[in-house]
Amino acid sequence: MAKNIVEPRTLPGFMELLPEDQIEFDRIKNIIEETYKRFGFLPIDTPIIEDSNVLLAKAGGETEKQIYRFNKGDNDLSLRFDLTVPLAKYVAKNQGVLSFPFRRYHIGKVYRAERPQRGRYREFYQCDIDVIGDGELSISNDAEMPSIIYNIFKQLDFGKFKIKINNRKLLGGFFDNLGLQDKITDILRIVDKIDKIGQDNVKDMLKDLGVDDGKINSIIEFVGTKENVIPYLDSLNIENELFKTGLEEIKLVSKYMISFGIPEDYFMIDLSIARGLDYYTGTVYETILVDYPELGSVCSGGRYDNLAEYYTNKTLPGVGISIGLTRLFYVLNEYKLLKENKQKSISKVIVLPMIEDLTYPIKVATMLREKGINTEIFLEEKAFKKKLNYANKQNIPHVIIVGEDEVSQNKVTLKDMTSGEQKTISIEELISELN
Amino acid sequence: MAKNIVEPRTLPGFMELLPEDQIEFDRIKNIIEETYKRFGFLPIDTPIIEDSNVLLAKAGGETEKQIYRFNKGDNDLSLRFDLTVPLAKYVAKNQGVLSFPFRRYHIGKVYRAERPQRGRYREFYQCDIDVIGDGELSISNDAEMPSIIYNIFKQLDFGKFKIKINNRKLLGGFFDNLGLQDKITDILRIVDKIDKIGQDNVKDMLKDLGVDDGKINSIIEFVGTKENVIPYLDSLNIENELFKTGLEEIKLVSKYMISFGIPEDYFMIDLSIARGLDYYTGTVYETILVDYPELGSVCSGGRYDNLAEYYTNKTLPGVGISIGLTRLFYVLNEYKLLKENKQKSISKVIVLPMIEDLTYPIKVATMLREKGINTEIFLEEKAFKKKLNYANKQNIPHVIIVGEDEVSQNKVTLKDMTSGEQKTISIEELISELN
Numbered sequence: 001m002a003k004n005i006v007e008p009r010t011l012p013g014f015m016e017l018l019p020e021d022q023i024e025f026d027r028i029k030n031i032i033e034e035t036y037k038r039f040g041f042l043p044i045d046t047p048i049i050e051d052s053n054v055l056l057a058k059a060g061g062e063t064e065k066q067i068y069r070f071n072k073g074d075n076d077l078s079l080r081f082d083l084t085v086p087l088a089k090y091v092a093k094n095q096g097v098l099s100f101p102f103r104r105y106h107i108g109k110v111y112r113a114e115r116p117q118r119g120r121y122r123e124f125y126q127c128d129i130d131v132i133g134d135g136e137l138s139i140s141n142d143a144e145m146p147s148i149i150y151n152i153f154k155q156l157d158f159g160k161f162k163i164k165i166n167n168r169k170l171l172g173g174f175f176d177n178l179g180l181q182d183k184i185t186d187i188l189r190i191v192d193k194i195d196k197i198g199q200d201n202v203k204d205m206l207k208d209l210g211v212d213d214g215k216i217n218s219i220i221e222f223v224g225t226k227e228n229v230i231p232y233l234d235s236l237n238i239e240n241e242l243f244k245t246g247l248e249e250i251k252l253v254s255k256y257m258i259s260f261g262i263p264e265d266y267f268m269i270d271l272s273i274a275r276g277l278d279y280y281t282g283t284v285y286e287t288i289l290v291d292y293p294e295l296g297s298v299c300s301g302g303r304y305d306n307l308a309e310y311y312t313n314k315t316l317p318g319v320g321i322s323i324g325l326t327r328l329f330y331v332l333n334e335y336k337l338l339k340e341n342k343q344k345s346i347s348k349v350i351v352l353p354m355i356e357d358l359t360y361p362i363k364v365a366t367m368l369r370e371k372g373i374n375t376e377i378f379l380e381e382k383a384f385k386k387k388l389n390y391a392n393k394q395n396i397p398h399v400i401i402v403g404e405d406e407v408s409q410n411k412v413t414l415k416d417m418t419s420g421e422q423k424t425i426s427i428e429e430l431i432s433e434l435n
Numbered sequence: 436m437a438k439n440i441v442e443p444r445t446l447p448g449f450m451e452l453l454p455e456d457q458i459e460f461d462r463i464k465n466i467i468e469e470t471y472k473r474f475g476f477l478p479i480d481t482p483i484i485e486d487s488n489v490l491l492a493k494a495g496g497e498t499e500k501q502i503y504r505f506n507k508g509d510n511d512l513s514l515r516f517d518l519t520v521p522l523a524k525y526v527a528k529n530q531g532v533l534s535f536p537f538r539r540y541h542i543g544k545v546y547r548a549e550r551p552q553r554g555r556y557r558e559f560y561q562c563d564i565d566v567i568g569d570g571e572l573s574i575s576n577d578a579e580m581p582s583i584i585y586n587i588f589k590q591l592d593f594g595k596f597k598i599k600i601n602n603r604k605l606l607g608g609f610f611d612n613l614g615l616q617d618k619i620t621d622i623l624r625i626v627d628k629i630d631k632i633g634q635d636n637v638k639d640m641l642k643d644l645g646v647d648d649g650k651i652n653s654i655i656e657f658v659g660t661k662e663n664v665i666p667y668l669d670s671l672n673i674e675n676e677l678f679k680t681g682l683e684e685i686k687l688v689s690k691y692m693i694s695f696g697i698p699e700d701y702f703m704i705d706l707s708i709a710r711g712l713d714y715y716t717g718t719v720y721e722t723i724l725v726d727y728p729e730l731g732s733v734c735s736g737g738r739y740d741n742l743a744e745y746y747t748n749k750t751l752p753g754v755g756i757s758i759g760l761t762r763l764f765y766v767l768n769e770y771k772l773l774k775e776n777k778q779k780s781i782s783k784v785i786v787l788p789m790i791e792d793l794t795y796p797i798k799v800a801t802m803l804r805e806k807g808i809n810t811e812i813f814l815e816e817k818a819f820k821k822k823l824n825y826a827n828k829q830n831i832p833h834v835i836i837v838g839e840d841e842v843s844q845n846k847v848t849l850k851d852m853t854s855g856e857q858k859t860i861s862i863e864e865l866i867s868e869l870n
């Protein structure tokens with residue numbers, strides 16, 4: 001009976017890696033997760049499918065169009081599009097039993113039906129941490145977040161990076177002080193684009209908004225790059241309460257960031273950063289790779305006043321950061337920044353039996369595994385050259401050859417695949433050699 | 436402006452754990468993953484959403500009804516319902532670049548819209564490994580699989596377990612030899628239920644199928660529990676080729692299972708095990724917890740002739756096992772088998788500052804983190820008692836108290852939360868104490 005062969009394709013916009021790349025992807029994911037745990041964050045795992053009424057309580061506009069939403073039976077279901085809404089649901093639902101501040105990390109896939117294009121994925125991993133307070137949350141938490149970013153990107157070792165921080169209260173207070181309180185949202189949106197569209201376009205857009213030239217110049221000067229931001233901010237002597245709170249906050253955050261171990265040349269205050277429009281209310285973060293600023297921010301986040309207002313009347317302020325791992329992996333790969341970091345293989349060693357009875361080679365593999373050494377055994381009947389090719393293609397650094405001689409001597413032959421050297425040794429010597 | 440509060444609920448049939456349980460869930464998942472790597476399996480990660488035409492190339496019947504299938508734009512999409520079909524797609528798609536035998540592990544969520552009931556989930560984790568051969572695959576691989584099961588459940592330490600193996604060629608050959616070749620599929624289906632429905636019901640069903648009493652007794656005797664299965668099988672002197680192949684295979688598998696380090700009292704041949712109906716063709720496995728046989732098999736699998744016949748003309752035989760982690764976690768929890776195993780917390784230590792300036796306590800936390808110790812710092816302004824309550828509720832084993840005295844002496848006070856003992860020591864002493 002002839003079968004129809006269906007082409008085994010993967011949908012566009014969905015990342016599916018070969019094992020070699022998957023190993024590297026998992027290595028990065030693991031560094032992120034271990035660092036989140038090092039800082040004492042607790043794991044949560046929420047469903048990918050949620051009730052649409054729950055998931056979309058807040059959503060609207062562009063995001064809603066991108067949601068995978070469908071019916072199954074009587075249920076109106078949606079796939080989560082970020083990890084923040086599920087966190088809000090989780091905290092609101094479990095508020096009676098969680099300890100606050102609630103520190104959680106969450107690494108998982110989220111879904112957005114974006115128009116597929118290079119580096120845009122419809123399924124992608126987010127790696128989030130947030131600290132949620134019950135009613136209030138100390139500003140010192142805002143200094144801990146960048147120290148987690150620092151630790152992760154230091155370990156990932158993709159070159160020099162810089163964490164940029166700002167505080168939206170400074171921006172809001174400054175615009176308020178200029179008498180532009182009714183235009184703050186629009187000004188923030190425009191100023192946030194300065195890196196992308198340039199100063200002149202920003203000026204034009206502010207003019208179109210009805211801001212006069214003097215104020216435009218003040219804004220441009222304010223958000224421009226400067227060496228010593230805090231003395232500059234002090235020198236402005238602005239008597240606006242929001243501004244003064246923002247200034248106090250950023251001073252404390254900067255001070256404690258040093259205590260949290262971030263070297264001064266790994267962070268800067270950048271007054272042009274605003275991040276989104278209505279969610280963040282205080283400290284905001286972006287992270288750029290210094291040699292590749294065109295990649296945009298590789299880790300962002302900020303402070304918000306109320307996580308779960310759609311699910312509870314309790315006020316839940318928080319601060320968090322997020323790494324878009326799938327896109328990060330894509331761009332690092334595009335820029336050839338992964339190659340040198342690549343781990344060679346899962347297995348440290350592979351046993352190649354040269355004899356028909358596999359009892360002895362299997363015992364060798366079993367002993368190595370019992371010692372915690374990742375070990376493969378090649379069980380197929382193939383020519384020696386093919387077995388060696390397999391080991392080579394898998395980048396396994398050590399090969400153990402077991403033939404008649406080795407069995408009779410109760411030894412093995414260990415071949416170093418990098419140097420090509422080989423020697424016949426006892427199992428005990430083998431274990432100490434591999435450890 | 437009053438807001439509508441949406442009840443923050445999670446859909447029935449979806450597991451969402453509190454952090455304490457999530458830590459334990461992740462601990463189990465991590466043991467499974469690390470063991471898969473220890474045996475040299477490579478990671479893959481495939482999309483949860485696939486093109487329905489690709490995913491459902493083979494599916495039919497009960498499974499198809501349970502699939503989450505929907506349209507988005509012009510696309511007919513489905514959520515994966517197992518990890519085997521995605522593996523088939525992956526191997527067929529990448530056959531030109533993969534090394535064979537291809538050994539992969541895959542841990543991920545799958546979706547089935549089953550009727551929700553206790554212990555049945557609509558979203559659940561599967562933890563799969565398979566070895567796929569290119570055209571052929573040595574029978575010795577069938578002996579390695581149970582050794583992976585043994586290693587995992589030994590580490591999980593949920594009490595005594597037993598790996599049951601069988602070979603469908605033995606069953607098929609035996610029925611064939613009885614002249615029942617046209618009824619093999621039906622007999623397998625009936626015999627597979629013997630543990631659930633009992634011997635008498637099996638007899639009745641075989642009778643209804645038109646099998647005569649003599650043959651029914653032969654079948655019942657054949658699949659019954661016995662001490663020395665291989666001598667029994669030898670003693671039957673059955674001259675059926677399929678049976679003889681099955682016998683050779685199970686002899687070799689049993690022999691190598693010992694070499695792979697499985698103690699003899701951890702496995703047995705059980706001739707009543709058939710596993711499903713049309714997929715497996717040789718060795719089959721089930722694993723039961725000896726003191727809780729009612730839980731059913733906690734890890735199953737087997738050998739199949741052709742993984743991806745719907746996607747490629749290449750013959751891809753394989754052998755694999757799967758752990759249904761979400762259901763396993765549910766039943767272990769129901770039977771109170773998790774409690775004693777529970778890891779206490781993510782953090783090994785928490786710093787509780789007793790002073791306003793957090794510089795010194797933050798530095799202490801940072802030093803511990805730099806030494807690889809999972810460390811939390813309590814940054815909120817609360818009464819000491821509340822801080823201690825927080826540490827206690829989180830089950831963090833060590834608390835570091837930093838007040839004025841500690842700062843002036845450049846020391847810390849370390850409190851053991853189990854014994855209640857506390858002592859004031861230097862940072863160096865602290866680090867060596869915690870390591």
